[in-house]
Amino acid sequence: MKSFFITGTDTGIGKTTIAAALAFAMKASGMDVGVMKPFATGDQKKTGYKSEDVAILANAAQITDPEDLINPYFFPIPASPYAAASRLGLDIDMRLVLSRFEKLQALHDVIIVEGVGGILTPISRNYCVADLIKDMALDTIIVASSRIGTINHTLLTLNAAKKYGLGIRGLIINESGSEGYDVSELKNDLENLSGVPVLCSVPYMKKTHIEKIAEILKSSALFVMS
């Protein structure tokens, strides 16, 4: 299996949940898996790491790599990296991010990278998440919701990904509640409209259960065909 970049159609869509479950599933399958969240923004949490996402990813993969390798940039403002850095008067050095990614690649067999926001989320004036995926040369998995409106968001994301020439491994539908599309109909519609496979769908859970989601991923096309 390969390293993947986990992006989504929006913020709060389930990127961390899916990335953590994928790292957990890979680890349980005997792989040496590293995790990375190059940019994290938002409130600082008391989790042992500045970013709660980083804590979830590192715990799922049972990683003890230094925080500044896993998460080179943390901005305590809930905004895109571009907006947060501008407000704080800070510069972002992409060479630093890519060199930390290279270090992680040397330390582990595979790396699961979680993006920030969606694919066009700006990191700096002329550099967005899609540029980062390209520079990391990773295939991407796109997490989409089952809410009404997801077809538009997913097709917009896929169009942008194609424009940037990204390798797309597939979509994962993360059910966001009882309301919204019937998931098997949504899967068919998304596959017919986009030609991109839906790797699996994850049901809504009252309490998210990384181990259960890892089992779903292990029996999905992602593991079975890799």
Ligand SMILES: Nc1ncnc2c1ncn2[C@@H]1O[C@H](COP(=O)(O)OP(=O)(O)OP(=O)(O)O)[C@@H](O)[C@H]1O
């Ligand atoms: N299948 C699910 N069932 C129930 N709750 C879920 C499910 N997937 C994710 N969640 C919850 O939804 C919230 C957002 O999920 P998550 O943090 O994974 O999204 P994200 O895309 O990583 O967000 P961000 O853009 O902030 O990084 C979290 O509280 C998470 O526990």
Ligand SMILES: [Mg+2]
């Ligand atoms: Mg996240």
